[in-house]
Amino acid sequence: MDDLIRDFLTETTESIGQADNDLVSLEQNPEDGELIGRIFRLVHTVKGTCGFLGLPRLEKVAHAAENVLGRFREKSLAPTEDSIGLVLKAMDSIKTIVAGIEQADGVEHAGDDSALIAHLDALYHGNATPAPAADIAVEPPPAAAPEQIEAAPPSVAVATSEATASVAASAKSAGDAAQTTQPQAAGQSIRVSLDLLEGLMTTVSELVLTRNQLLQALRAQDNPVVQVPLQRLSQIASELQEGIMRTRMQPIGSAWSKLPRLVRDLSVELGKKIDLQMNGAETELDRQVLELIRDPLTHMVRNSADHGLETGAERLAAGKAESGTITLNAYHKGGHIIIEVRDDGRGLPADKIKRKAIQSGILTEAEAAQMSPQQLQALIFRAGFSTAEKVTAVSGRGVGMDVVRTNIERIGGSIELDSREGGGTAFFIKIPLTLAIVSALIVEAAGQRFAIPQIAVSELVLARADQVEEIGGAAVLRLRNRLLPLAKLADTLGIDHPVEAGKNNLIVVAQVYPDKFIPLVERRPLMLPLTLDVAGRALAAAAGLPESVSVAINVPPICLADAHFPDLLMDIASQHRVQPTRITVEITETAAMADPVFTAAQVTRLRIKGVQVSLDDFGTGYASLVELYRMLVSVIKVDRSFVMKLLRDKDAKAIAKAIVRLGSSLDLKVVAEGVENLETLSLLRSWNCDLAQGYHIARPMPAEALPGWIKSWEEKLSIHTFG
Amino acid sequence: MAVSKDMEILIVDDYATMRRIMKNLLVQLGFKNVSEATDGGDAINKLRIKAAGLVISDWNMEPMTGLQLLKEIRADAKLKEVPFIMVTAESKTDNVVAAKAAGVNNYIVKPFNAETLKTKMQSVIGAFD
Numbered sequence: 001m002d003d004l005i006r007d008f009l010t011e012t013t014e015s016i017g018q019a020d021n022d023l024v025s026l027e028q029n030p031e032d033g034e035l036i037g038r039i040f041r042l043v044h045t046v047k048g049t050c051g052f053l054g055l056p057r058l059e060k061v062a063h064a065a066e067n068v069l070g071r072f073r074e075k076s077l078a079p080t081e082d083s084i085g086l087v088l089k090a091m092d093s094i095k096t097i098v099a100g101i102e103q104a105d106g107v108e109h110a111g112d113d114s115a116l117i118a119h120l121d122a123l124y125h126g127n128a129t130p131a132p133a134a135d136i137a138v139e140p141p142p143a144a145a146p147e148q149i150e151a152a153p154p155s156v157a158v159a160t161s162e163a164t165a166s167v168a169a170s171a172k173s174a175g176d177a178a179q180t181t182q183p184q185a186a187g188q189s190i191r192v193s194l195d196l197l198e199g200l201m202t203t204v205s206e207l208v209l210t211r212n213q214l215l216q217a218l219r220a221q222d223n224p225v226v227q228v229p230l231q232r233l234s235q236i237a238s239e240l241q242e243g244i245m246r247t248r249m250q251p252i253g254s255a256w257s258k259l260p261r262l263v264r265d266l267s268v269e270l271g272k273k274i275d276l277q278m279n280g281a282e283t284e285l286d287r288q289v290l291e292l293i294r295d296p297l298t299h300m301v302r303n304s305a306d307h308g309l310e311t312g313a314e315r316l317a318a319g320k321a322e323s324g325t326i327t328l329n330a331y332h333k334g335g336h337i338i339i340e341v342r343d344d345g346r347g348l349p350a351d352k353i354k355r356k357a358i359q360s361g362i363l364t365e366a367e368a369a370q371m372s373p374q375q376l377q378a379l380i381f382r383a384g385f386s387t388a389e390k391v392t393a394v395s396g397r398g399v400g401m402d403v404v405r406t407n408i409e410r411i412g413g414s415i416e417l418d419s420r421e422g423g424g425t426a427f428f429i430k431i432p433l434t435l436a437i438v439s440a441l442i443v444e445a446a447g448q449r450f451a452i453p454q455i456a457v458s459e460l461v462l463a464r465a466d467q468v469e470e471i472g473g474a475a476v477l478r479l480r481n482r483l484l485p486l487a488k489l490a491d492t493l494g495i496d497h498p499v500e501a502g503k504n505n506l507i508v509v510a511q512v513y514p515d516k517f518i519p520l521v522e523r524r525p526l527m528l529p530l531t532l533d534v535a536g537r538a539l540a541a542a543a544g545l546p547e548s549v550s551v552a553i554n555v556p557p558i559c560l561a562d563a564h565f566p567d568l569l570m571d572i573a574s575q576h577r578v579q580p581t582r583i584t585v586e587i588t589e590t591a592a593m594a595d596p597v598f599t600a601a602q603v604t605r606l607r608i609k610g611v612q613v614s615l616d617d618f619g620t621g622y623a624s625l626v627e628l629y630r631m632l633v634s635v636i637k638v639d640r641s642f643v644m645k646l647l648r649d650k651d652a653k654a655i656a657k658a659i660v661r662l663g664s665s666l667d668l669k670v671v672a673e674g675v676e677n678l679e680t681l682s683l684l685r686s687w688n689c690d691l692a693q694g695y696h697i698a699r700p701m702p703a704e705a706l707p708g709w710i711k712s713w714e715e716k717l718s719i720h721t722f723g
Numbered sequence: 724m725a726v727s728k729d730m731e732i733l734i735v736d737d738y739a740t741m742r743r744i745m746k747n748l749l750v751q752l753g754f755k756n757v758s759e760a761t762d763g764g765d766a767i768n769k770l771r772i773k774a775a776g777l778v779i780s781d782w783n784m785e786p787m788t789g790l791q792l793l794k795e796i797r798a799d800a801k802l803k804e805v806p807f808i809m810v811t812a813e814s815k816t817d818n819v820v821a822a823k824a825a826g827v828n829n830y831i832v833k834p835f836n837a838e839t840l841k842t843k844m845q846s847v848i849g850a851f852d
Contacts, residue, residue, distance in 0.1 A: 004747070008740040041783055045738045048783075048812035051834025052744045 005053055005106045009098055010191075012049075015042040016098070017257055020091050023084050024260040026072075030079040040069040046094070057108045058097045064120035065090035071124060081268075086119055088261070194287075197247055204237075204244045211237045248288070252330045252339070253281030255294045259301055263326065266305040273312055273323030274305055280330035285337050285433055292411050293339070293431065296404040300341045300427060301326060303400060308343035308425050318422065320344070336413075336430050344424040348417070350376040360701075361708035377419050381405045382702075412454075443508065446490035446497035452508060461507040471529040477507055483533050484509065485526045527558045532568055539576040539583070541703035549710070552584040552614065557591035561598070566605040580610035584635060588616045592631065600631050607632050614671065619659055629666065636663050640674025643694070647679055660687045726851040728753045730776035735759075735766040735792065736810075737784045745779060745810075748837045752844075753851075763787025767795060770802050777848055782811035782818070790825060797826045806847045 019042045026035050043066045050059035065087050071077035093113055100109035211234055218226055256278055263276040309315075309324035316322055329340040350373035357363040357379055368376070380401045408415050413431035440451035441460075461467075467478050468486065475486040486507065490497045521527055535553050542551045559565050573580055585606055592599045592615060603613045614635035615628070619642055628636075638659045645652035656672070663670035672684050675694030684692055698709060732754055736742045742759045749757045758775075760766035762784055770778070778796070782789035789809055796802045809822050812833040819830055828847040831840065845851065 004740065004743055007743065011738065011740050038785065041785060044783055044812060045741070048833045049738065049740050049744070051812075052741075 002106055005101070007191075008049060008053060009102055012046050012098055013095070015046055016091050016094050019043060020088065021257060021260045023088055023091070024264045026079050027081060027084050027264065033073075036069065036072045036079070040066065040073050043069055055097075055101065055108055057111060057113065058094060058101075060117060061090055061093050061097065061113050064117045064124070065094075067124040068120050071126070077123070077126065083123055085268075086123060089116060090120060192247075197244075200244050201248065204241050207237050208241055248286050249284035250287045250290055251282045251284050252290065252337070253278070255290050255297060256281055256328060259298070259328070262298065262301065263305060266302065270305060271311065272305070272309055274309060275323055275325045276301075277325060277327040279328070283330040283332060283337060285431070289411060289431055289433070292407065293413075293429070296407050296429075297328075297339070297341070299400060299404055301328075304341060304343040304345070304425070308345035310346050314346075332433075333430075337433055339429040339431070340426055341429070342424060342426040347421040347423050347425055348377040348380065348419040349421055353377060353379055359708050359712075360705045362702065362704050377417060380417075381415070441508065443489065443506075445488075445493075446495045448495070450489065450493075452510070456510045458509045458511050461509055463507050471532070474525045474529050476529055477509075479509065483529070485521065485529060487526075527556055528562055528565070528568075531555060531559045532572060535569060536572050536576070537703075539572055539578045541706070542578050542582065543576045545706060545710075547579070547582065549706075550582045550584055550612075551578070552586050554586045554616070557587070557594060560587055560591065560602055561595070563602075566602065566609060566611075569606075569611070570609055581612075584612040584614050586614045586616045586637070589618055589620060593627070596627050596631070600627075603632050607634065612669075614669075619655055633668065635669040635671060637671040637673050638689075640694075643672045643674040643680065643684075644676065646683060647677075656684075657687055660684070660689045663690075664688060726849050728851065729756055730754070730848075731756045731758065731773060732777045732779065733758050733760055733766060733769060733775040735761075735763065735778065735780035735784070735789070737762050737781070741781065748840050751837045752841055763789070763792035763795070766792055767799075767802075770796070770805070774802075775805055777806045777808065777844070779808045779810060782809055782813075782822075790821060793822065793825045793827055808843060808847060 019039050022035055022039045022042075026032060026039065029035065043062055047059055047062035047066050050056070050062060068077070068083065068087055068090075072079050072083075077083065093116055097108065097111065100111070101107065103109075214230065215234060218230060221227075259278070260276055263274050266272075267274040304326045305324075309326070310318070310320075312322045315324060325342075325344050327340070327342040329338075329342070331338055353376045354363070354368045354371075357376070358365055358368050362379070362382065363371075382402060405415050408429055408431065411431060413429060415430070416428045417425060418428070419425040440453055441457050443450050443452060461477065461479060463477060469476055469478055469483075471483070477484045477486050521530055531553070538551050538553060542549060553569075555565070562568075569583070569585070570580065573583060587599070587603075592603075606613050612634045613632070614637055615631070615633045616637050617639045618636040619639045636659065638656050642652045642656040642659075646656055647653075660670050660672075669690045671691040671693060672680075672689050673693050675681050675684065675692040675696045677696050680694075681692055681696055698713075701709060732749060734742050734745045734749075734757060736745065736759075742761075746757050746759065758769065758773075760769050763780075764787060766778070766780065769775075780789040780792055784792075787795075789811070793807055793809065796805060796807065806828045807826070808829045808831060809827045810831050810833060811818065814832045822830055829843045831843050835843075841851075
């Protein structure tokens with residue numbers, strides 16, 4: 001793509017983002033002439049430049065919007081919620097077109113904006129009452145670029161002077177025009193590509209390391225000819241490092257810039273009056289950290305608007321101001337940045353949380369009775385916990401705060417909350433200023449030193465000999481009654497080293513997420529102990545549940561390939577006193593076909609012991625009917641890729657139906673996976689599919705929650721049967 | 724008088740893309756010494772440091788508009804003679820009249836190509852090829 005067009009797209013994206021926020025402010029201060037002037041200029045410039053670049057579609061939309069803004073400016077048309085809403089639609093269209101140009105490498109996508117332009121023109125000519133903005137469909141941005149702003153080439157504005165970089169956020173409360181931030185004069189900053197900055201950062205890090213080596217090597221020598229320039233070099237290297245670090249810093253306002261518009265739209269959608277206050281937008285932090293907290297923050301603001309704040313009527317009844325306030329504060333505190341997300345809404349209802357926790361089996365009555373309101377409120381960070389009365393389009397899907405917490409903890413941060421019923425909720429997010437400097441634990445293995453980021457280290461254990469056990473040939477550590485797989489650093493890194501007995505008792509316990517550890521585990525003989533450990537937990541949980549509840553365990557090929565696997569599984573089952581008939585072992589079709597003869601033998605072993613065997617992802621591998629017949633499996637699972645497309649893809653429907661038929665004629669149970677709605681479930685039922693799984697039935701939940709869920713499901717079923 | 728392609732030309736626009744477009748057009752026409760100012764105040768400063776043979780400025784800027792810049796230049800004893808071309812996306816008569824009154828040498832409406840720019844420039848600074 002032409003450089004010029006790329007720059008234009010970046011600049012336009014920024015301008016329109018700014019115009020977006022200014023429009024939201026304008027809605028609150030319709031009389032603010034300066035604001036109108038600025039929005040007009042931004043849109044006018046975009047229009048004016050389009051002509052040079054051959055972007056007629058963009059030009060037309062910008063022109064139509066500019067006309068309406070021109071009438072705002074002349075004060076011959078009042079900026080109302082409807083007219084501003086319409087201009088905001090035009091901004092959305094512009095973003096979509098810009099994203100399209102970005103994707104199509106500098107060429108405009110064809111598209112029809114005539115409805116939007118007609119409405120804008122009608123407003124401009126003043127001969128029609130404006131239609132409510134919501135009537136006009138704005139084409140969604142192309143799928144590959146859901147965030148148009150991010151689609152622009154990555155670049156960061158670098159302030160060359162001491163002046164703080166310009167702040168995009170310009171939230172302000174009603175009537176408080178003074179808070180608007182002025183865009184920084186363009187002359188003081190230049191654009192530098194992120195790659196260049198990242199490259200500089202790496203180079204500087206290398207420089208600092210080399211300096212350190214040099215300092216160490218020459219420390220012994222008392223040679224002034226070397227010492228003086230060396231000190232100077234050292235000083236310069238430090239300054240350089242600090243300077244480069246600063247270029248990576250961005251004001252947090254850039255992560256907040258979309259929030260005014262978001263809150264405005266939520267406010268309209270939810271029918272609540274909401275003020276958004278943002279303080280400390282100029283607080284700087286590393287852009288990498290900034291990227292990582294953008295989504296969690298957006299999620300939290302949504303939550304506050306949807307759950308936190310009451311409706312206007314409820315607020316008035318409670319003696320509060322009709323409009324609710326969401327406040328974001330950012331500030332530095334001891335090497336960390338603190339971000340507060342506050343609302344003055346209803347607060348977290350400890351009693352309701354308690355009831356829900358008991359109902360869903362997360363807590364027992366006795367445990368709940370012992371907990372303070374604060375401890376109960378903190379339960380909202382648990383997976384699958386949502387107190388929303390009903391699922392709304394905005395939030396309340398139960399994948400909220402636990403995901404936020406996980407994301408924040410991944411970058412070494414923490415989140416806490418403070419909430420009073422009736423008095424609002426405040427979340428405090430504490431995150432490190434930068435990920436560029438990482439505290440590390442230095443460890444030695446095979447005579448070499450390695451650094452482990454401290455964020456990843458949960459604890460250090462000096463293990464006694466009896467704490468290290470062996471399961472299936474792999475070492476595990478028994479720590480506070482949990483089995484943790486052990487990996488030797490040198491082996492993991494593939495370094496040859498002589499075996500040193502008795503020196504391997506220092507153990508770093510690390511929290512590793514599945515996307516990292518599964519591949520690691522697969523490379524080592526740890527899959528079997530891990531699978532058995534998971535099976536053990538599942539069976540322990542099953543032991544306390546009714547006999548009718550069966551347990552399905554996914555078994556990876558490497559475990560199934562172990563001749564002892566059936567016996568090991570039986571040992572665990574008898575340990576937990578679970579009948580083998582309640583267990584289903586799930587193997588994938590692809591894995592089964594890798595060595596069909598051996599797999600068939602293993603399946604037979606399991607079936608003899610009474611265990612059900614299920615062929616997972618059926619339809620995606622190459623199982624022939626003969627093999628299926630020989631394999632003695634008892635269940636086949638229709639792969640989700642067919643089930644999820646059942647309603648709209650007639651091929652997927654035909655395949656799924658054939659699998660269900662095949663299963664029942666071979667006397668196999670058939671499970672459909674990936675059932676996400678009632679229509680799919682009904683269709684499957686009409687084919688006599690035996691079982692179904694998927695989000696329509698239930699989302700993943702902790703074992704403690706199962707008894708509660710079973711109870712409510714049975715109630716639901718009885719309603720369906722008799723009602 | 725023959726126009727030297729070495730003459731200093733100052734582009735004033737607060738929009739970077741537009742400055743680049745303008746600079747490209749001038750380079751296309753053969754001018755080598757093109758500098759840029761990002762707003763009216765910057766333009767005044769730059770003109771005081773180094774005189775220019777021609778100023779091409781956008782109308783639509785903040786805080787100082789192109790028209791205000793023009794007025795300041797015409798009111799400045801040292802700068803008042805410099806030729807001034809105003810660029811705008813609007814061709815409203817009122818605007819043209821106001822710019823004329825303030826002493827603009829010519830007026831050019833966006834979008835335009837190198838040929839149009841050349842014609843307008845020639846009418847202000849004299850012929851060149």
